[in-house]
Amino acid sequence: MCTYLAKRGATYYFRRAIPVELRPAFGGRAEFMLSLRSKDRAEAKLRIPAHTTETDKLLADAMRSLAGKPASKPVPPMSPTQIERERSRWEAEQQQADYVADELFAADMEAEKLGPIMDALSDGKEPEGSPADIARAGRLAVLHEREKAGADIAALHARYGQSARASVGETQAVECEPATDSGLYLNKDILDRWATERGVVPKGKDTHKAVAEWFYARTERKPVERITRQDVLAFKDKLLAEGQSVANTNMKLSRLRTLLGWAYQNDLAPANVAEGISVKVADSGKGKRLPFALDELQAIFASPIYANGERPKGGKGEAAYWLPLLGLFTGARLEEIGQLRVTDVQRREYPDQDGEMLAGWFLHITESTDERGQANRIKNAASERLVPLHPELERLGFIAYIEKLKDQQGRVFPDLVPNVYGRLTAKWGEWFGPYMRTVCGITDKRKVFHSFRHTFKDYTRRAKMPEGIQRQLMGHAGKDVADDYGSGYDLHSLGEAMASYRVPGLVIGKA
Structure with missing residues (x-):
């Protein structure tokens, strides 16, 4: 039985050949190749069944779409120059895929280090850590949760047939289609659904609601799918202009990012426009808790x-x-x-x-x-x-x-x-x-x-x-x-x- 498990460098991949007759439906690609985002074999194998099911569907759809079409003309053999060009293109794509996979794995390792802070943010509790660690944990929480939810599977349809982008952010910008106006607002609809799904304690819900209302008071009240990255940047700038400390500003941005991230994960917004936005802390150790002498x-x-x-x-x-x-x-x-x-x-x-x-x-x-x-x-x-x-x-x-x-x-x-x-x-x-x-x-x-x-x-x-x-x-x-x-x-x-x-x-x- 084929496991579709492959390894490039230290990272494991899902790798499955595409039948020759179906390759035209996938832009001529010869195989599915998707990072499993893990350097541990056992963990990587657990992620294969979901990819197998999804690629089964893609292949079946391709077969149905090609069934009624006349047979295509035989593909003429490629010249040595074309072969070399194709080989170079493939290697470049694989190098880019490895680069993205390594970035994601590095993010996983940092998420492990920042796990306690991420847990607190996810539960709506006050995190313990330096402002820099809290800011990094907030950014990583969304990526980590998306992976666990199988967001890479949902992105496979949009992603396949395109070259790997330089970063996850660019891929999202290309793939995301504007959502229909649902009329769902951060401080009520999104907040209530997020808190119910995550089992957030009342204090956590209240603190996130307060941030959502701060955000609307300083930008414009609009449904979640219409919130832009410029809105979040404007919110950050206004907090700082009002004299909010770096730590408080990053805390508010982290909570806003949690709500926007949940909306994105549940297809209620085209992207998490707050991802990566925070105030850089010059002295990352300034607020670190210290042991007693x-x-x-x-x-x-x-x-x-x-x-x-x-x-x-x-x-x-x-x-x-x-x-x-x-x-x-x-x-x-x-x-x-x-x-x-x-x-x-x-x-x-x-x-x-x-x-x-x-x-x-x-x-x-x-x-x-x-x-x-x-x-x-x-x-x-x-x-x-x-x-x-x-x-x-x-x-x-x-x-x-x-x-x-x-x-x-x-x-x-x-x-x-x-x-x-x-x-x-x-x-x-x-x-x-x-x-x-x-x-x-x-x-x-x-x-x-x-x-x-x-x-x-x-x-x-x-x-x-x-x-x-x-x-x-x-x-x-x-x-x-x-x-x-x-x-x-x-x-x-x-x-x-x-x-x-x-x-x-x-x-x-x-x-």
Whole structure:
């Protein structure tokens, strides 16, 4: 059975010969040749069936269109000059196809790097990252989603018989036919359909609606298919002229790009006219979140909450004490910790390498809704995990605190109250930032609660913890296909690795 799998360089292609008698219907081409946009054989093979089905249809259509026509005259043999010209043309087209494929693969690799930001943008959440990374992630999100949706199949009809263009953008400009006036507007029709399809949380929908209304207020209110690239450029210029920061401008452009991209993917607009439009950031590292230095950690854990047992009102009781500690000794995200239920703190038994049974405490970070309707949300599939409780947390009394809670079916931090969007730690985060700046003296705005996650990553490296275990503990997706095999590291390996984690020089007193 023919698999139609071919490889040029490191990239895999779908390659299928066109019968001689049908080639006139395809401009004389001898074969279908379409990049599978992958350098992994297994992944590339998964994309072949869709291309096979589509080319079957194209061949059947060509056969029907030629059936009633008189047989064409025999094609005279080509001269050596014609053969050389045809060969040169074919090689040029293949080189261009390889170039485009490599660009797309490079985009995929960058998308993997920027995956967490892309996830946040797709879910309508506030992303964490530098303005430059957020801007790049917004551009890549549309390309990545189009590929997953099989947009290359839909483009095959328009693309076939034409030479490869210098860029994806040029191809789109040539292929796209103006859509009929649907009367669909960004801030209502497109927004509602996008939010429903993607399951966007209310906050995400509200922030995207606000941007759509900003856009209309500064350009012209028109249906989505009539919005032009000049409109988006004018919007960008007006935001900057009004004094919006580069970061805020790029955020608004990213959200606008998401809505326009969804409309394009669903054939409601001729193109995503916002693709590639952003404000370039001169210093891409300026807004990057940074890990805490040792003296800053000492300032936090020697502050009145830890030294004097104070519990500020904004700190929501014991959450003020435990959330920073859990951030430092688990590397988990703030909301992942804040939404923990008592039942998520679990005593697990597991065998060591010799089969001897051991037991330890773990935090079960998962997305679920319990019998009371208490819902936990996580960022993505890789975020669901068991995290061993660090011995320092046990020493400081975390398990004792859990066991004393009156409601053993409720939240670990019952004083945290969800905001209008359901985030339990939103208000707590608003308190912690000023507490760090004023009480702890940490004035660098790149140091936030998320810096505990960066700090955890730094110290896991110092402990020479295997990269795969680091990713599993932190809820990061694997780097390659091999990481998707098996069920991950066993509890014994995770527990040993966590026990090796140290923050040398840091002294924390018991509550």
